[in-house]
Amino acid sequence: MRYLPHTQADIDEMLKVVGVKSLEELFVDVPKPCRTENPLELPSAMTEWQLDSHMESLAANMAYSPKFKVFMGAGSYEHFIPMSIRYLLGRSEFSTAYTPYQPEISQGTLQAVYEFQTYCTRLLGMDIATASHYDGSTALAEAILLSIKKTGRKKIAISRTIHPLHRQVLDSYLRPMSCEIIDLNWNSAGKIDISNIAKNESIAAVVVQSPNFFGCIEDLADISALAKEQESLFIVSFTEPLSYGLLKRPGDLGADLAVGEGQSLGIPRSFGGPGLGIIASTKKYMRSLPGRLVGTTKDLDGEDGFVLTLSTREQHIRREKATSNICSNNGLCAVNAAMYLASLGGTGFRELALINHNKCEYLKQQLISVGIEISFSGNTFNEFVINLGDKSEQIYQKLLKKNIVLGLSLGKYYPNLRNHFLMCVTEVMSKGDMDILVKEVKK
Amino acid sequence: MSNSSGTSGLILKEPIIFEKGKVGRCGFSLPENDVGDFPLPAELIGEKPDFPDLSEVEVVRHFTRLSQWNYGVDTGMYPLGSCTMKYNPKTNERQAGLPGFSSVHPLLPEELCQGSLQLMYELQEFLAEITGMDAVSLQPAAGAHGELAGMLIIHKYLEKRGSVRHKILIPDTAHGTNPASAALCGYTPVTVHSNKNGILSPEDIQNLMDSDTAGIMITNPNTLGLFEENIIEIARIVHSKGGLVYCDGANLNAIMGIVKLGEIGVDIVHLNLHKTFSTPHGGGGPGAGPIAVTRDLESYLPIPRIVKNHEQYTLDDNFPDSIGKLLTFHGHFGVLVKAYSYILSLGPDNLKRVSQFAVLNANYIKEQLKDYLYLAYDRACMHECVFSDKNQEKYGVTSLDMAKRLIDYGFHPPTIYFPLVVPGALMIEPTETESKEEIDRFIDAFKTIVEEVEHEPEKVKSAPMKSKVRRLNETLAARKPCLCG
Numbered sequence: 010m011r012y013l014p015h016t017q018a019d020i021d022e023m024l025k026v027v028g029v030k031s032l033e034e035l036f037v038d039v040p041k042p043c044r045t046e047n048p049l050e051l052p053s054a055m056t057e058w059q060l061d062s063h064m065e066s067l068a069a070n071m072a073y074s075p076k077f078k079v080f081m082g083a084g085s086y087e088h089f090i091p092m093s094i095r096y097l098l099g100r101s102e103f104s105t106a107y108t109p110y111q112p113e114i115s116q117g118t119l120q121a122v123y124e125f126q127t128y129c130t131r132l133l134g135m136d137i138a139t140a141s142h143y144d145g146s147t148a149l150a151e152a153i154l155l156s157i158k159k160t161g162r163k164k165i166a167i168s169r170t171i172h173p174l175h176r177q178v179l180d181s182y183l184r185p186m187s188c189e190i191i192d193l194n195w196n197s198a199g200k201i202d203i204s205n206i207a208k209n210e211s212i213a214a215v216v217v218q219s220p221n222f223f224g225c226i227e228d229l230a231d232i233s234a235l236a237k238e239q240e241s242l243f244i245v246s247f248t249e250p251l252s253y254g255l256l257k258r259p260g261d262l263g264a265d266l267a268v269g270e271g272q273s274l275g276i277p278r279s280f281g282g283p284g285l286g287i288i289a290s291t292k293k294y295m296r297s298l299p300g301r302l303v304g305t306t307k308d309l310d311g312e313d314g315f316v317l318t319l320s321t322r323e324q325h326i327r328r329e330k331a332t333s334n335i336c337s338n339n340g341l342c343a344v345n346a347a348m349y350l351a352s353l354g355g356t357g358f359r360e361l362a363l364i365n366h367n368k369c370e371y372l373k374q375q376l377i378s379v380g381i382e383i384s385f386s387g388n389t390f391n392e393f394v395i396n397l398g399d400k401s402e403q404i405y406q407k408l409l410k411k412n413i414v415l416g417l418s419l420g421k422y423y424p425n426l427r428n429h430f431l432m433c434v435t436e437v438m439s440k441g442d443m444d445i446l447v448k449e450v451k452k
Numbered sequence: 453m454s455n456s457s458g459t460s461g462l463i464l465k466e467p468i469i470f471e472k473g474k475v476g477r478c479g480f481s482l483p484e485n486d487v488g489d490f491p492l493p494a495e496l497i498g499e500k501p502d503f504p505d506l507s508e509v510e511v512v513r514h515f516t517r518l519s520q521w522n523y524g525v526d527t528g529m530y531p532l533g534s535c536t537m538k539y540n541p542k543t544n545e546r547q548a549g550l551p552g553f554s555s556v557h558p559l560l561p562e563e564l565c566q567g568s569l570q571l572m573y574e575l576q577e578f579l580a581e582i583t584g585m586d587a588v589s590l591q592p593a594a595g596a597h598g599e600l601a602g603m604l605i606i607h608k609y610l611e612k613r614g615s616v617r618h619k620i621l622i623p624d625t626a627h628g629t630n631p632a633s634a635a636l637c638g639y640t641p642v643t644v645h646s647n648k649n650g651i652l653s654p655e656d657i658q659n660l661m662d663s664d665t666a667g668i669m670i671t672n673p674n675t676l677g678l679f680e681e682n683i684i685e686i687a688r689i690v691h692s693k694g695g696l697v698y699c700d701g702a703n704l705n706a707i708m709g710i711v712k713l714g715e716i717g718v719d720i721v722h723l724n725l726h727k728t729f730s731t732p733h734g735g736g737g738p739g740a741g742p743i744a745v746t747r748d749l750e751s752y753l754p755i756p757r758i759v760k761n762h763e764q765y766t767l768d769d770n771f772p773d774s775i776g777k778l779l780t781f782h783g784h785f786g787v788l789v790k791a792y793s794y795i796l797s798l799g800p801d802n803l804k805r806v807s808q809f810a811v812l813n814a815n816y817i818k819e820q821l822k823d824y825l826y827l828a829y830d831r832a833c834m835h836e837c838v839f840s841d842k843n844q845e846k847y848g849v850t851s852l853d854m855a856k857r858l859i860d861y862g863f864h865p866p867t868i869y870f871p872l873v874v875p876g877a878l879m880i881e882p883t884e885t886e887s888k889e890e891i892d893r894f895i896d897a898f899k900t901i902v903e904e905v906e907h908e909p910e911k912v913k914s915a916p917m918k919s920k921v922r923r924l925n926e927t928l929a930a931r932k933p934c935l936c937g
Contacts, residue, residue, distance in 0.1 A: 010798065010805070012538075012539050012541060012797075012885050013802065013805055013809060013885070014885070014886075014887035014888075015809050015812075015887070015888070019887070019888040023816045023888060024812070026816055026820065027812070027815045027816055028819070032808040032812060035811045035812060035815060035832070036710055036811070038678070038681060039681070039707075039710065042716075043679070043683065043684065043711050043716050044710060045709075045711055045712040045715055047712065048709065048804075049582060049708070049709045049804065050581055050800065051578055051581060051795065051803070052796060053799045053800075054796075055796045057797070060543060060547070060793060060796055060797055061546070061547075063796070064547045064550060064789075064793065065550065065552075066567075067552070067568075067570060067571055068550040068551070068552025068553050069552060069567065070565075070567035071552040071556050071565055071566075071567045072556070072560055072565065073551055073552060073555040073556050077564070079557050079560070081557050081559060081560075085557050085559070087555070087557070089480075089481075089483065091479070091481065091508070093479065093508050093511060093512055096512075097515045097516070097519075099545070100515075100516070100519040101524050101525075101526035101732075102519040102520065102522035102523070102524045102526070103519050103524070103734070104524070104540070104733075104735070105524035105526045105527075106523065106524040106525075106733065106734075107530065107532060107535055107537060107733045107735070107864075108733070108735065109736070110532075111855070111856075111859065111864065111865055112924050112926075113859060113916050113919040113920070113921050113922070113923065113924060114521075114523040114859055114919050114920075115522055115523070116518070116521040116920050117518040117519050117520065117522035118522055118735035118736065120466075120468065121518055122735075123468065123935075123936070123937065124468055124469050124470070124937070126936050127468070127470060127936040127937045128503065131501060132501060137936065138936065140736065141736070141737070143594065144593065144779055144780050144781075146779060146780040147597075147779065174781070175780060177776055177777040178776075178777050178778060178779065178780065180777075181754075181775055181776035182636075182778075184604075184776075185604070185636070185637045185638040226496055253498070254501055255492070255498065256492075256498055257496060257497070257498040258498055270780070277555060277786070278554070278556060279548075279554050279556070279785050280553065280556045280557075280565065280781070280782065280785040281558025281559075281780065281781025281782050281783070282558075282593070282738075282779065282781055282783055282784040282785050282786060283593070283785075283786050283787060284780070295933065302933070302935050303935065304929045304930075304933050305929065305934045306925045306929035307924070308921040308922040308923060308924050308925065309914070309922035309923050309925075312921055314921040316926050316929045318929040318933055319933055321930075324596070324628035324631075324632035325870070326628070327632075328631040328632055328641075329631035329632055329635040329640075329641050330635075331632045331635075334633040335594070335596055336627075336628075337594040337724075337726065337733075337738070337739040338736055338737045338738075339593075339734075339736075340734050340735045340736025341738060342734075342737075343736075344734075344735065348515055350503055351479065351504075351506055351511045351514065352479035352480045352506070352508065352511050353478070353479070353480045353503070354473065354477060354478055354480075354504060354505030355500050355503035355505060356475065356478065356500065357478045357479075357480050357482060358501050359500045359501065361480075361482060363485070363489075364485045366490065366492065367487050367489055367490050368485070368486075368487050370487075370490035371487035371488065371490065374490070388493065409561065414557075414561070417559055436483045437483075439486060440486040440487050
């Protein structure tokens with residue numbers, strides 16, 4: 010087998026040095042009751058060519074562009090990814106390296122991650138960003154755990170317009186902590202009603218997503234002011250970081266922590282993973298942050314270099330007292346994001362954000378013109394919700410037959426939004442694609 | 453140093469990206485805006501992001517140069533103990549990159565994503581078979597995430613039985629994520645000391661296990677590279693007091709086809725796909741940490757679960773005892789594809805050989821170096837062996853120094869200062885994908901370094917000398933943190 014270089018001659022020589030007569034004898038210290046009598050029952054080995062064939066037939070059983078037009082975002086966005094990035098990520102010096110515990114021979118990874126950290130601070134208007142987390146939901150969970158530890162309070166005010174799957178993850182993480190969750194509901198504009206915050210005291214954090222799950226842009230400055238009054242941390246989450254190429258940044262509007270999903274930044278959707286969890290904070294929380302941090306330093310000759318730093322926060326040093334249990338994170342995805350932002354540049358990123366917004370707004374206006382109700386009046390970036398009424402399932406299935414996925418049905422997540430669909434438009438949709446959708450819906 | 457693989461070569465300096473570029477450049481083919489302008493209210497709009505504008509050439513050169521400063525498994529031997537840095541097959545990359553896998557939205561209607569659901573279902577079956585367990589969840593994003601899932605399952609299972617407990621037993625050889633994960637679930641770790649043979653004694657477990665202890669987190673083989681021989685008895689003791697056995701499966705590379713964890717008393721195990729199952733480490737992830745459980749615990753697995761109804765694969769949320777969701781979507785699918793491809797490429801007989809050769813390689817290194825480095829436990833090891841710097845103490849040279857000198861010889865250093873039970877530990881895990889010639893070169897290099905320690909210690913203490921940077925000042929970095937440019 011091409012990954013197993015040992016020849017019989019190699020094996021014989023090595024067994025002699027070790028002092029045993031067979032490969033089986035290497036396992037004498039494994040007591041007989043522990044050794045299995047049941048050989049592995051798995052498919053026989055495939056050649057590379059059989060594997061190609063098998064995988065192609067599985068992959069063919071999937072819906073993707075250009076055959077299918079999928080107007081869904083909801084935390085997983087279709088954006089163009091330049092070939093230059095796929096090529097650079099294929100460099101095995103990046104992909105086959107481990108965590109940079111030996112920094113002298115990992116300066117490539119370390120500088121790339123330092124650049125990623127810097128991009129995040131600039132994108133979100135914050136002071137510090139970590140080297141990555143698994144995804145937006147776990148990044149948010151970690152941020153909330155941080156706020157509980159920092160304030161010693163157990164109440165959290167969480168918006169119901171946070172991605173419902175993120176909220177499910179939060180429930181799992183927070184259950185052992187016996188926290189009290191105060192829900193913040195939305196108004197007709199699709200933005201959160203902040204009156205519940207003022208009514209409550211001793212809140213560890215106020216947690217809001219913007220643009221929220223309905224695509225609406227929240228009034229972050231107002232919420233920030235309220236949180237400050239309460240001496241709570243203000244945590245802003247996001248699922249579409251491209252929006253901050255256009256909108257005012259969480260850091261400019263008072264966020265203590267800005268956390269979310271970075272998949273939009275040049276990472277393929279890949280059926281939901283791997284994505285990219287981003288955590289950024291103000292200086293104040295530096296020593297409480299979970300996850301790895303790359304910092305600058307000098308070597309013996311005074312040359313500049315990078316190392317993982319502030320490691321006393323981490324599990325390999327602090328064990329049960331660590332700020333988190335995270336070890337492997339999504340390092341290569343962070344490098345991926347840095348490459349994407351490097352390729353776009355500030356000018357290109359702003360341009361791309363505008364294109365996303367304009368295309369989405371166009372679809373929205375076209376749908377309005379054929380009588381479709383837009384569920385919420387708030388301003389949106391590249392997602393919005395429509396109400397298709399009683400005929401919603403019919404319309405959805407009709408479009409499916411034409412290889413169009415209209416959007417994400419919200420009934421599963423919000424029972425009183427049963428006939429509503431969350432739609433998304435990015436730069437990949439052409440005017441023609443959208444006109445076809447509108448035509449089909451109108452019918 | 454004529455026998456050294458390490459040599460100097462021309463690489464280029466490269467400033468951080470924020471010092472490059474010119475306003476107006478772009479490295480991206482921007483699509484056109486074919487719909488007109490729909491401006492948002494001015495008060496919502498922020499400043500243009502402060503990112504440098506670069507051409508595609510600048511971007512490619514920048515990251516190409518950075519990559520050339522890195523040492524990866526494709527460069528050479530990377531014997532990090534407990535990390536299983538085996539070769540990452542390139543065909544796996546092809547499969548994960550197929551548009552039918554990489555371009556797909558996770559929340560598609562099920563009839564439009566049967567391919568990925570089938571792949572995940574089959575991978576679940578493969579991992580259950582390999583571990584000898586009954587049910588699998590592919591959702592956890594890394595080993596530590598799998599550990600958290602395991603802890604939450606134990607917590608919920610015991611709670612349901614009206615037996616809320618507050619402590620959990622953790623061996624002194626455990627990886628740091630073990631107690632950290634237990635703490636996230638509110639458990640207080642109780643340390644169990646390994647005996648003089650480097651493994652756990654049933655008597656110690658007997659003394660510590662009580663009705664306020666949820667169970668034990670065991671790594672098998674452990675981080676000393678030794679099989680926990682008493683595991684069946686230990687599991688019996690833990691179970692007799694109503695507790696559960698969690699196994700950290702990071703070291704599975706030593707026992708595939710030889711030991712099935714489900715047959716020796718394990719209730720939950722996590723796997724590291726980026727270790728045993730060849731998916732690339734990526735310089736710090738993404739990995740994947742699926743968990744496998746016994747039938748009793750199946751209903752607690754994270755949702756949604758991938759189930760098969762006749763010939764249809766479906767995502768099922770209807771498990772009221774589930775610990776809930778731990779990741780937004782279904783798992784690190786792009787990583788799962790690679791592990792799936794690996795298992796299909798090897799087949800059952802080769803997977804067993806993987807473990808046999810991994811153990812052979814580690815024992816070979818142990819025999820060859822034990823007269824040079826102090827061997828912490830002079831007995832047969834499994835897939836990794838642990839030495840220390842005890843012999844070099846008298847020359848004032850440490851494991852750190854020797855590790856850095858290995859770099860000059862063209863090798864990535866082994867794990868150092870872990871496990872904590874061996875002061876000055878050097879944990880070497882070659883994996884099965886290293887050839888005898890490569891291992892012999894590694895052994896020769898280490899022998900040479902040990903000689904250098906005796907006769908030219910300065911060379912070792914001032915290493916590395918051939919890498920892009922000399923030894924870096926980690927104290928300075930922590931004292932004056934500068935975390936962004």
